[in-house]
Amino acid sequence: MKNASIIGLKEADCKNISEKLNVLLANYSVFYQNTRGSHWNIKGEQFFTLHPKFEELYNSLVLKIDEIAERILTLGATPAHNYSDYLKVSTIKESKEVTDANKSVELILNSFKVVIDLQRELLDITDAAGDEGTNSQMSDYITEQEKEVWMYNSYLGK
Secondary structure: OOOHHHHOOOHHHHHHHHHHHHHHHHHHHHHHHHHHHHHHHOOOOOHHHHHHHHHHHHHHHHHHHHHHHHHHHHOOOOOOOOHHHHHHHOOOOOOOOOOOHHHHHHHHHHHHHHHHHHHHHHHHHHHHHOOHHHHHHHHHHHHHHHHHHHHHHHHOOO
């Protein structure tokens, strides 16, 4: 945690935050792959609506994956990178339900719930640690994702 003192944080806080960020990274990675699966395999009359929407989403997710990994590095830790490690800690599970429009959208909404909950936990932890960098990142993600939740729920008629 060689960066901790330079960026004004306690080493123990950096370690704790990095561990939580690695759990978030794992969940994002599984969320990303499930979304890619839906993009590739969606069938039916909603194909032309959802195929590009899923691509938009997975492009957003891959950027966040990179930003989270870089934040872990900034805090002086090492981001996990193996799916076998991700699957051990991810609350989001791999899905085989990727061809049905409504099931795919429900999977996305459930995945958003998981990552938003984890990000809210990180808001509390990073606020207490004075980690404005991670706190701001999580806040920005939540703001964007709450709007996505509204749109995907609207698609389902909710």
